[in-house]
Amino acid sequence: VTKKLLVLPGDGIGPEVMNEVARVVAWMGRARGIVFDISEDLVGGASLAVHGVPIRDEVIVAARAADAVLFGSVGDPKWASVGFDLRPEVAILKLRQELGLFANLRPAKVFDALVEASTLKPEVVAGLDIMIVRESVGGIYFGTPRGIETLPDGTKRGINTEIYTTSEIERVARVAFDLARQRGNRVCSVEKCNVMESGLLWKEVVTALHAREYADVELTHMLADNCAMQLVRNPRQFDVIVTGNLFGDLLSDLASMLTGSLGMLPSATLGAVDAKGKRPALYEPIHGSAPDIAGKGIANPLAQILSFAMLLRYSCAMEADAALIEQAVANVLASGLRTADIMSPGMAQVGTSVMGEAVVRELDKL
Amino acid sequence: VTKKLLVLPGDGIGPEVMNEVARVVAWMGRARGIVFDISEDLVGGASLAVHGVPIRDEVIVAARAADAVLFGSVGDPKWASVGFDLRPEVAILKLRQELGLFANLRPAKVFDALVEASTLKPEVVAGLDIMIVRESVGGIYFGTPRGIETLPDGTKRGINTEIYTTSEIERVARVAFDLARQRGNRVCSVEKCNVMESGLLWKEVVTALHAREYADVELTHMLADNCAMQLVRNPRQFDVIVTGNLFGDLLSDLASMLTGSLGMLPSATLGAVDAKGKRPALYEPIHGSAPDIAGKGIANPLAQILSFAMLLRYSCAMEADAALIEQAVANVLASGLRTADIMSPGMAQVGTSVMGEAVVRELDKL
Ligand SMILES: CC(C)[C@H](C(=O)O)[C@@H](O)C(=O)O
Ligand SMILES: CC(C)[C@H](C(=O)O)[C@@H](O)C(=O)O
Numbered sequence: 110v111t112k113k114l115l116v117l118p119g120d121g122i123g124p125e126v127m128n129e130v131a132r133v134v135a136w137m138g139r140a141r142g143i144v145f146d147i148s149e150d151l152v153g154g155a156s157l158a159v160h161g162v163p164i165r166d167e168v169i170v171a172a173r174a175a176d177a178v179l180f181g182s183v184g185d186p187k188w189a190s191v192g193f194d195l196r197p198e199v200a201i202l203k204l205r206q207e208l209g210l211f212a213n214l215r216p217a218k219v220f221d222a223l224v225e226a227s228t229l230k231p232e233v234v235a236g237l238d239i240m241i242v243r244e245s246v247g248g249i250y251f252g253t254p255r256g257i258e259t260l261p262d263g264t265k266r267g268i269n270t271e272i273y274t275t276s277e278i279e280r281v282a283r284v285a286f287d288l289a290r291q292r293g294n295r296v297c298s299v300e301k302c303n304v305m306e307s308g309l310l311w312k313e314v315v316t317a318l319h320a321r322e323y324a325d326v327e328l329t330h331m332l333a334d335n336c337a338m339q340l341v342r343n344p345r346q347f348d349v350i351v352t353g354n355l356f357g358d359l360l361s362d363l364a365s366m367l368t369g370s371l372g373m374l375p376s377a378t379l380g381a382v383d384a385k386g387k388r389p390a391l392y393e394p395i396h397g398s399a400p401d402i403a404g405k406g407i408a409n410p411l412a413q414i415l416s417f418a419m420l421l422r423y424s425c426a427m428e429a430d431a432a433l434i435e436q437a438v439a440n441v442l443a444s445g446l447r448t449a450d451i452m453s454p455g456m457a458q459v460g461t462s463v464m465g466e467a468v469v470r471e472l473d474k475l
Numbered sequence: 476v477t478k479k480l481l482v483l484p485g486d487g488i489g490p491e492v493m494n495e496v497a498r499v500v501a502w503m504g505r506a507r508g509i510v511f512d513i514s515e516d517l518v519g520g521a522s523l524a525v526h527g528v529p530i531r532d533e534v535i536v537a538a539r540a541a542d543a544v545l546f547g548s549v550g551d552p553k554w555a556s557v558g559f560d561l562r563p564e565v566a567i568l569k570l571r572q573e574l575g576l577f578a579n580l581r582p583a584k585v586f587d588a589l590v591e592a593s594t595l596k597p598e599v600v601a602g603l604d605i606m607i608v609r610e611s612v613g614g615i616y617f618g619t620p621r622g623i624e625t626l627p628d629g630t631k632r633g634i635n636t637e638i639y640t641t642s643e644i645e646r647v648a649r650v651a652f653d654l655a656r657q658r659g660n661r662v663c664s665v666e667k668c669n670v671m672e673s674g675l676l677w678k679e680v681v682t683a684l685h686a687r688e689y690a691d692v693e694l695t696h697m698l699a700d701n702c703a704m705q706l707v708r709n710p711r712q713f714d715v716i717v718t719g720n721l722f723g724d725l726l727s728d729l730a731s732m733l734t735g736s737l738g739m740l741p742s743a744t745l746g747a748v749d750a751k752g753k754r755p756a757l758y759e760p761i762h763g764s765a766p767d768i769a770g771k772g773i774a775n776p777l778a779q780i781l782s783f784a785m786l787l788r789y790s791c792a793m794e795a796d797a798a799l800i801e802q803a804v805a806n807v808l809a810s811g812l813r814t815a816d817i818m819s820p821g822m823a824q825v826g827t828s829v830m831g832e833a834v835v836r837e838l839d840k841l
Binding site: 184193196198202228229230233249250252255256257260264265266267268269270271272273274275276301303304305306307308309310311313314333334335337338340341342343355356358359360362363365366367371397 | 550559562564568594595596599615616618621622623626630631632633634635636637638639640641642667669670671672673674675676677680699700701703704706707708709721722724725726728729731732733737763
């Protein structure tokens with residue numbers, strides 16, 4: 110059966126790097142006879158410019174109907190004054206919430222060929238392979254009451270609410286434990302239970318679930334501030350980290366920057382399997398829209414291409430093809446090609462499309 | 476006039492490292508004829524063990540009456556099940572709130588002699604000198620409603636509330652701008668305004684205050700997740716960072732770990748100057764109670780000693796003495812002594828008290 114994909118390039122470098130995925134999709138048709146039913150739409154600032162909203166309801170409907178969403182990135186300083194409810198970021202937040210994409214899987218993996226691109230010493234990061242499982246439809250991102258109120262004296266008060274329920278915590282912790290069993294079998298649960306009751310509940314629920322169903326997995330707990338430090342001090346101590354939406358936002362960006370190759374890292378955001386066995390899923394690079402380099406043709410397309418490979422693996426059961434693409438990316442790196450973000454002495458610096466073409470050339474050889 | 480100091484060693488390595496400050500205090504009496512009116516009390520787990528509470532009201536009263544508080548650290552896994560309102564951390568949270576200590580100044584500075592102790596490459600961190608100004612009596616740490624409720628089906632819900640008002644944001648931003656004028660003249664304000672309205676207000680208020688009173692200072696804005704990344708990618712881009720309580724907790728720990736010498740970093744937490752010109756202030760090391768190494772005599776006492784030097788500078792107007800102590804610490808490092816946390820090849824590893832004695836010996840030579 111032909112898989113339905115919804116492609117949402119978004120803002121900044123999103124469309125540029127998505128163009129390179131199109132080459133890989135074309136290769137799959139040509140070389141492997143695999144064709145997708147692909148539709149594409151606007152989100153973020155790109156949608157604001159045309160439709161006046163960061164995401165249209167019909168895009169949400171199309172996303173629900175698709176087998177998977179391949180997302181670029183959103184966010185654009187051009188729209189800084191557009192108003193809180195219309196900002197480009199609403200596109201990804203709404204997709205996560207409306208599709209129930211509660212588990213954001215963010216690998217922080219050091220590519221052997223790129224150890225030197227890290228600002229950390231090679232002996233600290235070589236071989237690093239962390240999976241951060243970030244809760245992505247709850248916590249302070251979505252809790253109410255929220256907003257800005259004007260006080261009697263004319264000054265203002267900004268409010269947001271962090272809420273986590275037992276079931277929200279359990280379902281994301283399950284994803285983390287299940288993943289750990291396929292990897293290093295260790296989960297570190299991160300919260301701030303010494304200050305926040307929501308963190309205290311988080312810790313309690315994870316602890317209880319572990320005792321009930323996952324006693325074979327090693328579970329540790331860490332405060333979020335300590336985790337930020339430990340990621341710098343000795344990142345290889347971690348296997349799977351599970352944490353809430355806000356801590357996950359900071360810690361996963363931090364972890365991915367340790368690798369020195371943010372432009373290489375894909376991510377998946379998964380929902381619950383429905384009655385028909387379908388699991389909503391969205392794939393996007395860890396990196397953002399990078400407006401400072403947008404339109405220059407220098408962005409690294411590999412994270413977007415690897416996000417497509419993840420999509421093949423998890424949403425299309427095309428493991429062999431996913432592995433082929435990953436191998437092609439590894440071969441391109443081994444051949445010495447580098448975009449600016451991962452450039453190092455002695456390598457050949459190339460732009461976005463040369464990199465994309467090189468991946469297809471390697472695919473042709475495999 | 477004799478200055479009144481309240482000394483609160485707390486838990487874990489707190490008492491051990493505070494012992495080394497006692498040597499420096501004794502030296503000040505002996506060599507410089509400066510005597511303090513010092514009282515000492517229990518906080519954290521140490522107070523729980525004796526008094527059943529993490530901090531007694533009379534300790535708060537004494538802290539208010541003192542010219543400054545010298546704090547060790549609190550937190551002890553022994554008390555993990557003591558109940559949320561009785562946990563050791565309440566001691567520092569109550570002190571901050573009851574004394575109105577709203578500006579937590581956390582320097583992240585690389586000591587030249589210790590560049591190699593960082594996990595980051597020397598060329599990335601040499602000369603690093605960031606000052607993080609963290610709001611410390613507001614935000615999600617103290618907002619209500621908060622707590623854990625049981626839902627009708629028996630499962631639970633944990634809630635915390637992030638609140639920031641115009642005046643809370645302004646007063647801490649002022650501290651940041653004032654500090655910047657004495658340093659690199661640059662402030663980076665950090666929030667998550669693309670997701671949280673409290674962050675949006677934060678950005679608005681800082682922007683308006685800047686335009687009104689601090690237009691001579693360079694102001695930039697950064698999202699908290701990006702800041703976590705940028706601290707790893709290129710930490711020297713920052714001069715002063717100003718941010719809320721929770722982001723400040725993570726980002727300042729991250730920043731201080733970049734230096735590789737967390738055990739060297741002091742901090743100050745300041746309140747508002749009152750009608751009599753007195754400013755409540757608390758000084759404490761950046762590092763925590765480190766229960767894993769407590770009682771072993773191997774903790775680094777230098778952050779606690781440098782916290783005392785900061786106290787002399789900011790609460791006692793004893794700049795010369797503060798500088799002497801800092802010079803003594805620098806000389807000890809130059810002489811090659813290292814505690815375990817900052818040890819590197821070719822240096823001499825020593826314990827807590829040998830390090831403290833060495834500082835006094837250097838003071839005697841100055
Ligand atoms: C774009 C933004 C709303 C988003 C977030 O904060 O979740 C991004 O930073 C991410 O991590 O995917
Ligand atoms: C001990 C704890 C409550 C405290 C905090 O989170 O503020 C500590 O981590 C700090 O940063 O001073």
